[in-house]
Amino acid sequence: MSDTDGKKPLGLGGGARGPGQVKQSFSHGRTKSVAVEVKRKRVVVPKPGAASSPAGSGGSSPHLGDPSKRPAGISDAEMERRLTALRAAKAREADDAERRAVDERQREEERQRRRDEIEAKEREEREREEALKAKAEEEARQRREAEEASRRAEAAKNAPAAAAAPAAAVVEDRGPASLKPASGPRKTDRERDNRGTDDRDNRGKAKGDDNRRTGKLTLNDALSGEGGRTRSLAAMKRKQEKARQKAMGFGQKAEKQVRDVRIPETIVVSELANRMAERAADVVKVLMKMDMMVTMNQAIDADTAELVIEEFGHKAIRVSDADVEQVIDTVGDKAEDLMNRPPVVTIMGHVDHGKTSLLDALRKANVASGEAGGITQHIGAYQVTTESGAQITFLDTPGHAAFTSMRARGAQVTDIVVLVVAADDAVMPQTIEAINHAKAAGVPMIVAINKCDKPDANPTKVRTDLLQHEIVVEKMSGEVQDVEVSAKTGKGLDELLEAITLQAEILELKANPNRSAQAAVIEAKLDVGRGPVATVLVQNGTLRRGDIFVVGEQWGKVRALINDQGERVEEALPSVPVEVLGLSGTPAAGDVLNVVPTEAQAREIADYREKAARDKRAAAGAATTLEQMMAKAKADKDVTELPIIVKADVQGSAEAIVQAMEKIGNDEVRVRVLHYGVGAITDSDVGLAEASGVPIIGFNVRANASARSSANQKGVELRYYSVIYDLVDDIRDAASGLLKAEVREHFIGYAKILEVFRITGVGNIAGCLVTEGVARRSAGVRLLRDNVVIHEGTLKTLKRYKDEVKEVISGQECGMAFERYEDLRPSDVIEIFEREEVERRLT
Incomplete structure (x- = not known):
């Protein structure tokens, strides 16, 4: 049979192809005749007597038995392989069709099972609701019967003769009404469903709605029938829960809970609503009634917030922003908890009087050789163990005048001050300054007369010069201990340690190691690879690795503790100096480190301190009156400024340089530090210097590769210093160049x-x-x-x-x-x- 299947051909055929004419009709009435061709497929019919196909082939190919009818280049084995693959593919198709049919039956059974479960659950809910309703009606009937009985008893008591007939009538009238729900036949589920359609019709729902959409929602289901969109399962659950609560008598509104609301000095309206557990819109309405047109994102003062809280029936508790610091442990230590601690000794004196050399001899190290210019420019903290086993913590402070503030911090955390005076010199300006710091701190002093090995040494002259500053040593019938020492030969070092130990015993230094740690920041720096690093001296408690702390405007978690020997330790006891890693930023030298319980509290305290410091700086920089502003502007008009940017290795050095720069100048010229910081010179510093046209001063730091390249391209001058003498002198010379000749x-x-x-x-x-x-x-x-x-x-x-x-x-x-x-x-x-x-x- 040909592939035309008995249809009339479109044209006259003449061989394999035959042209014909077909008329096309269009919607607007036009017709058109077009020529078409019909291509017929050649059907190969096997000749009678030809070899049949092999068994299992299904007669799918007539060419296997007849090699002459097989495609060229195809062998018997290849043909057999192809037929096998064909049969396997047909078998797989049959298996897939059967598996799909089984899966479809299983899915249909699962859907039917779910529908049955849902219907059974709904039927149980309806039965429970009917039971609850019947129970409520029965209780109402019993109450009515009790009321009727009491009325009958009262009537019988008042009128015995006329009580029987009315009572009978009451019973006759009450009987059918009360017994009708119980005596009638029980309605079926279908009748109850039909009865429920009236309520759904009143709500705009279509008839036949079973309150439930079963199975998967398809496009045909959504468009066909009169049901339209059905109610969701969540809506049905809410309806059933509401009906159950109403039947059980739980529909009453819950009693309002009175809350204690903590309000700071200012609070945002939305935050106030959250603390009261009220809607923000309701709070805004109350404020509008008070003639305050605010939004939920605006802040209100504490007095207004208190009025709003009282309006909602809550209790207001006023707190201050400074209350966040109350988490810091300030409880006094008990006498039985205190234990002896090593003394903290600060070495003070003038430049080149041998302070660091003396400390090197005590700790058998060589620090002075590593200092630039042979002078100490950082506060060094070391711990020394004497031959008797006693431990002493030493703080080595710089002697140059620029480090006045650093020496002041050293005196604040120290227990004993060792004043080093060279025997071949006299009492110098920084020596006098150290004496004043020690007196201000109220700590005892020990005078170490150094360089006694020199030929021109005169210790008596030093003792005499000290009398001018109210320092009377023991050899001159005073109370201040004095020891003649030599850092070079080691003379008198044992006597000095003995004097320190004796003074410490007199002071009876104690601390409680079993409490939250409190430490003082001796120095801080920004280290490449380690981040912000602070050298702290533990004053109370024990600082452990993993503690959460707040220090100044920064907070952090102790990531590592490193002692003065460069070794990592797990904890630091009182009077132990350690380096702390894990800070969020570089603190200021002299800040107090306190351990707090949680990270959230540490963040809150640090944010509060930062905000308070920012407000204080803003208030200090702003003139209070117009006259002051005009006077300041007039005074600054004739003053020439030399702006600079300072980057130092540690925080103490940066502060000391800034203080030294502030002292340079007069009424005509002054030095202005636009920015100072700790760490290497970065691209941001170069960008600021380019915008301001100022040089960058690097003290013991260098610019990274990117910053150097950027500085060369933008023409920014970079100056490096390692000795503060040279830095101050160069800046003074540069400022002198701005003076008019x-x-x-x-x-x-x-x-x-x-x-x-x-x-x-x-x-x-x-x-x-x-x-x-x-x-x-x-x-x-x-x-x-x-x-x-x-x-x-x-x-x-x-x-x-x-x-x-x-x-x-x-x-x-x-x-x-x-x-x-x-x-x-x-x-x-x-x-x-x-x-x-x-x-x-x-x-």
């Missing part, structure tokens, strides 16, 4: 005008006689008439006879003409002088 006048001669000549085209020429000194053409002149200065200017010409000359000496005559001035008269005197500019320097 001082102009000095030198008198060089006098000339008297003998006659005045009028020359056409030139003007008045004075014929003069140089009476004193010399007259120079480049000098300045003043015209004196009756010893009064009439004019000051310069010479236009200086001639002797007809020649122009540079100068004319005393006793000679010459001709002079003034620049742009011709009021010359005989007997006038010309004063001749020279000006000299002298550079000024800041002191």
Whole structure:
């Protein structure tokens, strides 16, 4: 049978192809005849007697038995393999179809099972509701019967003769009404469902709604039928729960809970609503009734918030922003909890009096050789163990004047001050300053007279000089211990340690190690690879790895503790100096580190302190009145500033440099530090320097590769220093260059005008006689008439006879003409002088 399947051909056929005509009709009435071709497929019919296909092939290919009808290049094995693959594919298709049919039956059974379970559950809910309703009706019937019985008893008591008939009538009237629900036949589920459709019709739902959508919602289900969209399962559950609560008598509104609301000095409206567990819109409405048009994102003061809280029936508790710091443990230690701790000794003295060398001899190390310029520029904290086993913590403070604040911090955390004075020198300015710091801190002092091994050493002179500052040593019948030592030979070191130990025993230094740690920041820096690092001295408690702490405006978690030997430790006891890693930022030297219970509290305290410090700086920088602002602007108008950016290795050095820069200058010039920080010079520093046109000063730090490249491209000057002397001197010289040069006048001669000549085209020429000194053409002149200065200017010409000359000496005559001035008269005197500019320097 051909593939046309008995249909009439479109055209006359003549072989495999035959053209024909087909008429096309269009919607608007046009018709068109088009030519078409019908391509017929050739059907191969096996000849009678041909070899049948092998068993299992299903007669799918007639070419296997007849090699002549097989495609060229196909062998018997290849043909057999192809037929096998074909049969396997057909078998897989049959298996897949059967498996899909089984899966579909299982899914249909699962859907039916779920529908049955849902229907059974709904039927149980309806039965439970009917039971609850019947129970409620029964209770109501019993109450009515009790009421009727009491009324009958009362009526019988009042009128015995007439009580029987009304009572019977009451019973007759009550009986059918009360017994009807119980005596009638029980309605089926279908009847109850039909009865429930009336309520759904009243709500706009279609008839036949079973309150439940079963199975998967398809497009046909959504568009067909009268049901439309059905109620969701959640809506049905809410309806059933509401009906159950109503039947059980739980529909009453819950009693409002009164809360204690903590309110700070200012609070946002939305936050106040959250703390009261009220809607923010309701809080805004209350505020609007109070004539306050605010939104939920605006802040209100504590008084207004208290009124709102009372309006809602809650209790207000006023708190301050500073209350966040109450979590810091400030409870006094009990006497039985205190234990002995090592003394903290601070080494103080003038520059190059041997403080660090003395400490090196005590701890058998060599620190001074590593210091730039041989001077100490950081506070070093070390712990030394004496031969007797006692431990002493030493703080080595710098002696240069720029580190006054660092020495002040050292005196604040110390127990004993060792004042080092060189025996070959006298009491110097920084020595006096150290004495004042020790007196202000109220700590005992031990005088160590160093360099006693030198030939010109004179310890007696040192003791005598100390008397001028109210320091009376023991050898001069005083109370201050003094020890003659030599850091080079080791003389007197044992006596010095013994004096420190004795003084510590007198002080009875104790601390409680079993409490939250409290420590003082000795130094802080920003280390590449480790981040912010703070050197702290534990004053109370025990600082352990993993503790959460707050220090100044920063907080953190102790990631590692490193002692003065560079070793990692798990804890630090009182009077132990350690480096702390894990800070959120670099704290200021002198800040107090306190351990707090949780990270949230540490964040809150740090944020509060940062905000308070920012407000304080803003208040200090703002002028209070317009007069003060105008006075400040007028004073600053004539002041020339030298702006710089300072980056240092540690926080203490940065603060000391800034303080030294503030002291440079006078009423005309001053140094202004635009920005200072800790750590390497970065791209942000270079960008700030370029925008401001200022140099960057690096103290013991360098710029990274990116910052160096950026500085070279933008022309930003980078200056590196390792000794603070050189830094201060260079900045002072640079600031001195901004001073206006001082102009000095030198008198060089006098000339008297003998006659005045009028020359056409030139003007008045004075014929003069140089009476004193010399007259120079480049000098300045003043015209004196009756010893009064009439004019000051310069010479236009200086001639002797007809020649122009540079100068004319005393006793000679010459001709002079003034620049742009011709009021010359005989007997006038010309004063001749020279000006000299002298550079000024800041002191």
